[in-house]
Amino acid sequence: ALKVQSCGAGLCAQAAEVQSTQLFGFGRYTYRMRAASTSANASKAGRLRSGNISGAFNYVDNSATEIDIEIEGNRPKTLNAAVWKGLTQKSYAVLSTDTTLGQGFHTYSYEWRPDRITYFLDGARVWETTQNIPQDPA
Incomplete structure:
Protein backbone atom coordinates (compact mmCIF):
# COMPACT_ATOMS: atom_id res chain seq x y z
CA ALA A 1 0.00 0.00 0.00
CA LEU A 2 1.21 3.49 -0.82
CA LYS A 3 0.89 6.15 1.86
CA VAL A 4 1.68 9.69 0.68
CA GLN A 5 1.45 12.76 2.88
CA SER A 6 2.63 16.36 2.88
CA CYS A 7 5.88 17.00 4.72
CA GLY A 8 8.33 19.87 4.70
CA ALA A 9 8.56 21.31 1.21
CA GLY A 10 7.13 18.30 -0.58
CA LEU A 11 5.59 14.88 -0.23
CA CYS A 12 6.69 11.85 1.77
CA ALA A 13 5.81 8.33 0.71
CA GLN A 14 5.89 4.94 2.38
CA ALA A 15 5.64 2.26 -0.24
CA ALA A 16 6.77 -1.06 -1.50
CA GLU A 17 7.09 0.42 -4.99
CA VAL A 18 6.27 3.50 -7.02
CA GLN A 19 6.65 3.12 -10.77
CA SER A 20 5.95 4.67 -14.14
CA THR A 21 4.82 2.79 -17.21
CA GLN A 22 6.50 5.40 -19.42
CA LEU A 23 9.94 4.45 -20.75
CA PHE A 24 12.87 6.84 -20.35
CA GLY A 25 16.29 6.81 -22.01
CA PHE A 26 19.59 8.60 -21.64
CA GLY A 27 19.67 11.54 -19.27
CA ARG A 28 20.15 12.54 -15.66
CA TYR A 29 17.95 10.92 -13.02
CA THR A 30 17.68 12.42 -9.54
CA TYR A 31 15.96 11.00 -6.48
CA ARG A 32 15.61 12.69 -3.11
CA MET A 33 14.94 10.15 -0.40
CA ARG A 34 15.83 8.89 3.02
CA ALA A 35 16.66 5.22 3.36
CA ALA A 36 13.95 3.21 5.12
CA SER A 37 14.30 3.41 8.88
CA THR A 38 12.39 2.88 12.11
CA SER A 39 11.12 6.48 12.06
CA ALA A 40 7.60 7.11 10.84
CA ASN A 41 8.31 10.85 10.80
CA ALA A 42 10.11 12.34 7.79
CA SER A 43 11.81 15.00 9.92
CA LYS A 44 13.14 12.60 12.55
CA ALA A 45 15.99 10.16 12.16
CA GLY A 46 15.45 6.46 12.69
CA ARG A 47 17.63 3.36 12.67
CA LEU A 48 18.10 1.25 9.58
CA ARG A 49 17.23 -2.40 10.06
CA SER A 50 18.54 -5.54 8.44
CA GLY A 51 16.06 -6.64 5.80
CA ASN A 52 15.16 -3.13 4.66
CA ILE A 53 16.22 -2.18 1.16
CA SER A 54 15.69 1.29 -0.25
CA GLY A 55 16.26 1.80 -3.92
CA ALA A 56 15.71 3.86 -7.01
CA PHE A 57 16.21 2.45 -10.48
CA ASN A 58 15.38 2.23 -14.15
CA TYR A 59 14.37 -1.26 -15.23
CA VAL A 60 12.82 -2.95 -18.24
CA ASP A 61 12.38 -6.42 -19.73
CA ASN A 62 14.22 -8.86 -17.50
CA SER A 63 17.10 -6.41 -16.94
CA ALA A 64 17.63 -5.60 -20.63
CA THR A 65 18.25 -2.25 -18.95
CA GLU A 66 18.67 -1.93 -15.20
CA ILE A 67 20.37 0.95 -13.43
CA ASP A 68 20.23 0.77 -9.62
CA ILE A 69 20.86 2.75 -6.48
CA GLU A 70 20.28 0.70 -3.32
CA ILE A 71 20.82 1.01 0.43
CA GLU A 72 20.64 -2.11 2.58
CA GLY A 73 19.49 -1.78 6.18
CA ASN A 74 22.37 -3.88 7.51
CA ARG A 75 24.92 -1.51 5.89
CA PRO A 76 23.56 1.97 6.66
CA LYS A 77 26.66 3.86 5.46
CA TYR A 110 23.00 9.10 -12.04
CA GLU A 111 23.76 10.41 -15.45
CA TRP A 112 23.15 7.80 -18.14
CA ARG A 113 24.96 8.39 -21.43
CA PRO A 114 25.45 5.97 -24.33
CA ASP A 115 29.05 5.30 -23.24
CA ARG A 116 28.98 5.70 -19.42
CA ILE A 117 26.94 6.01 -16.25
CA THR A 118 28.10 8.38 -13.52
CA TYR A 119 26.66 8.23 -9.99
CA PHE A 120 26.39 11.13 -7.53
CA LEU A 121 25.55 11.38 -3.84
CA ASP A 122 24.50 14.86 -2.67
CA GLY A 123 26.08 16.34 -5.81
CA ALA A 124 29.48 14.65 -5.40
CA ARG A 125 30.61 12.11 -8.00
CA VAL A 126 31.01 8.72 -6.29
CA TRP A 127 31.38 6.22 -9.15
CA GLU A 128 31.47 5.93 -12.91
CA THR A 129 31.44 2.93 -15.22
CA THR A 130 31.94 2.57 -18.95
CA GLN A 131 31.23 -1.18 -18.96
CA ASN A 132 27.92 -2.96 -19.64
CA ILE A 133 26.06 0.26 -20.39
CA PRO A 134 22.45 -0.54 -21.30
CA GLN A 135 21.05 1.13 -24.42
CA ASP A 136 17.32 0.39 -24.22
CA PRO A 137 14.91 2.89 -22.58
CA ALA A 138 13.51 1.66 -19.29
Missing part, protein backbone atom coordinates in the same frame (compact mmCIF):
# COMPACT_ATOMS: atom_id res chain seq x y z
CA THR A 78 26.97 1.97 2.17
CA LEU A 79 25.55 2.86 -1.22
CA ASN A 80 25.24 0.13 -3.83
CA ALA A 81 25.34 1.14 -7.50
CA ALA A 82 24.82 -1.27 -10.40
CA VAL A 83 24.15 -1.37 -14.11
CA TRP A 84 22.84 -4.38 -16.00
CA LYS A 85 22.74 -4.97 -19.73
CA GLY A 86 20.73 -8.17 -19.77
CA LEU A 87 20.94 -10.84 -17.10
CA THR A 88 24.59 -11.76 -17.68
CA GLN A 89 26.37 -8.40 -18.10
CA LYS A 90 26.68 -6.43 -14.87
CA SER A 91 28.96 -3.72 -13.44
CA TYR A 92 28.61 -2.63 -9.82
CA ALA A 93 30.22 -0.80 -6.94
CA VAL A 94 29.82 -0.98 -3.17
CA LEU A 95 30.50 2.56 -1.98
CA SER A 96 31.30 3.50 1.61
CA THR A 97 29.99 6.87 2.74
CA ASP A 98 30.63 9.04 5.80
CA THR A 99 26.96 9.30 6.68
CA THR A 100 24.20 7.00 7.87
CA LEU A 101 21.84 7.16 4.91
CA GLY A 102 18.67 6.68 6.99
CA GLN A 103 19.36 9.64 9.26
CA GLY A 104 18.17 12.24 6.77
CA PHE A 105 17.25 12.93 3.18
CA HIS A 106 19.94 12.71 0.51
CA THR A 107 20.02 13.39 -3.20
CA TYR A 108 21.00 10.42 -5.35
CA SER A 109 21.62 10.92 -9.07
Whole structure:
Protein backbone atom coordinates (compact mmCIF):
# COMPACT_ATOMS: atom_id res chain seq x y z
CA ALA A 1 0.00 0.00 0.00
CA LEU A 2 1.21 3.49 -0.82
CA LYS A 3 0.89 6.15 1.86
CA VAL A 4 1.68 9.69 0.68
CA GLN A 5 1.45 12.76 2.88
CA SER A 6 2.63 16.36 2.88
CA CYS A 7 5.88 17.00 4.72
CA GLY A 8 8.33 19.87 4.70
CA ALA A 9 8.56 21.31 1.21
CA GLY A 10 7.13 18.30 -0.58
CA LEU A 11 5.59 14.88 -0.23
CA CYS A 12 6.69 11.85 1.77
CA ALA A 13 5.81 8.33 0.71
CA GLN A 14 5.89 4.94 2.38
CA ALA A 15 5.64 2.26 -0.24
CA ALA A 16 6.77 -1.06 -1.50
CA GLU A 17 7.09 0.42 -4.99
CA VAL A 18 6.27 3.50 -7.02
CA GLN A 19 6.65 3.12 -10.77
CA SER A 20 5.95 4.67 -14.14
CA THR A 21 4.82 2.79 -17.21
CA GLN A 22 6.50 5.40 -19.42
CA LEU A 23 9.94 4.45 -20.75
CA PHE A 24 12.87 6.84 -20.35
CA GLY A 25 16.29 6.81 -22.01
CA PHE A 26 19.59 8.60 -21.64
CA GLY A 27 19.67 11.54 -19.27
CA ARG A 28 20.15 12.54 -15.66
CA TYR A 29 17.95 10.92 -13.02
CA THR A 30 17.68 12.42 -9.54
CA TYR A 31 15.96 11.00 -6.48
CA ARG A 32 15.61 12.69 -3.11
CA MET A 33 14.94 10.15 -0.40
CA ARG A 34 15.83 8.89 3.02
CA ALA A 35 16.66 5.22 3.36
CA ALA A 36 13.95 3.21 5.12
CA SER A 37 14.30 3.41 8.88
CA THR A 38 12.39 2.88 12.11
CA SER A 39 11.12 6.48 12.06
CA ALA A 40 7.60 7.11 10.84
CA ASN A 41 8.31 10.85 10.80
CA ALA A 42 10.11 12.34 7.79
CA SER A 43 11.81 15.00 9.92
CA LYS A 44 13.14 12.60 12.55
CA ALA A 45 15.99 10.16 12.16
CA GLY A 46 15.45 6.46 12.69
CA ARG A 47 17.63 3.36 12.67
CA LEU A 48 18.10 1.25 9.58
CA ARG A 49 17.23 -2.40 10.06
CA SER A 50 18.54 -5.54 8.44
CA GLY A 51 16.06 -6.64 5.80
CA ASN A 52 15.16 -3.13 4.66
CA ILE A 53 16.22 -2.18 1.16
CA SER A 54 15.69 1.29 -0.25
CA GLY A 55 16.26 1.80 -3.92
CA ALA A 56 15.71 3.86 -7.01
CA PHE A 57 16.21 2.45 -10.48
CA ASN A 58 15.38 2.23 -14.15
CA TYR A 59 14.37 -1.26 -15.23
CA VAL A 60 12.82 -2.95 -18.24
CA ASP A 61 12.38 -6.42 -19.73
CA ASN A 62 14.22 -8.86 -17.50
CA SER A 63 17.10 -6.41 -16.94
CA ALA A 64 17.63 -5.60 -20.63
CA THR A 65 18.25 -2.25 -18.95
CA GLU A 66 18.67 -1.93 -15.20
CA ILE A 67 20.37 0.95 -13.43
CA ASP A 68 20.23 0.77 -9.62
CA ILE A 69 20.86 2.75 -6.48
CA GLU A 70 20.28 0.70 -3.32
CA ILE A 71 20.82 1.01 0.43
CA GLU A 72 20.64 -2.11 2.58
CA GLY A 73 19.49 -1.78 6.18
CA ASN A 74 22.37 -3.88 7.51
CA ARG A 75 24.92 -1.51 5.89
CA PRO A 76 23.56 1.97 6.66
CA LYS A 77 26.66 3.86 5.46
CA THR A 78 26.97 1.97 2.17
CA LEU A 79 25.55 2.86 -1.22
CA ASN A 80 25.24 0.13 -3.83
CA ALA A 81 25.34 1.14 -7.50
CA ALA A 82 24.82 -1.27 -10.40
CA VAL A 83 24.15 -1.37 -14.11
CA TRP A 84 22.84 -4.38 -16.00
CA LYS A 85 22.74 -4.97 -19.73
CA GLY A 86 20.73 -8.17 -19.77
CA LEU A 87 20.94 -10.84 -17.10
CA THR A 88 24.59 -11.76 -17.68
CA GLN A 89 26.37 -8.40 -18.10
CA LYS A 90 26.68 -6.43 -14.87
CA SER A 91 28.96 -3.72 -13.44
CA TYR A 92 28.61 -2.63 -9.82
CA ALA A 93 30.22 -0.80 -6.94
CA VAL A 94 29.82 -0.98 -3.17
CA LEU A 95 30.50 2.56 -1.98
CA SER A 96 31.30 3.50 1.61
CA THR A 97 29.99 6.87 2.74
CA ASP A 98 30.63 9.04 5.80
CA THR A 99 26.96 9.30 6.68
CA THR A 100 24.20 7.00 7.87
CA LEU A 101 21.84 7.16 4.91
CA GLY A 102 18.67 6.68 6.99
CA GLN A 103 19.36 9.64 9.26
CA GLY A 104 18.17 12.24 6.77
CA PHE A 105 17.25 12.93 3.18
CA HIS A 106 19.94 12.71 0.51
CA THR A 107 20.02 13.39 -3.20
CA TYR A 108 21.00 10.42 -5.35
CA SER A 109 21.62 10.92 -9.07
CA TYR A 110 23.00 9.10 -12.04
CA GLU A 111 23.76 10.41 -15.45
CA TRP A 112 23.15 7.80 -18.14
CA ARG A 113 24.96 8.39 -21.43
CA PRO A 114 25.45 5.97 -24.33
CA ASP A 115 29.05 5.30 -23.24
CA ARG A 116 28.98 5.70 -19.42
CA ILE A 117 26.94 6.01 -16.25
CA THR A 118 28.10 8.38 -13.52
CA TYR A 119 26.66 8.23 -9.99
CA PHE A 120 26.39 11.13 -7.53
CA LEU A 121 25.55 11.38 -3.84
CA ASP A 122 24.50 14.86 -2.67
CA GLY A 123 26.08 16.34 -5.81
CA ALA A 124 29.48 14.65 -5.40
CA ARG A 125 30.61 12.11 -8.00
CA VAL A 126 31.01 8.72 -6.29
CA TRP A 127 31.38 6.22 -9.15
CA GLU A 128 31.47 5.93 -12.91
CA THR A 129 31.44 2.93 -15.22
CA THR A 130 31.94 2.57 -18.95
CA GLN A 131 31.23 -1.18 -18.96
CA ASN A 132 27.92 -2.96 -19.64
CA ILE A 133 26.06 0.26 -20.39
CA PRO A 134 22.45 -0.54 -21.30
CA GLN A 135 21.05 1.13 -24.42
CA ASP A 136 17.32 0.39 -24.22
CA PRO A 137 14.91 2.89 -22.58
CA ALA A 138 13.51 1.66 -19.29
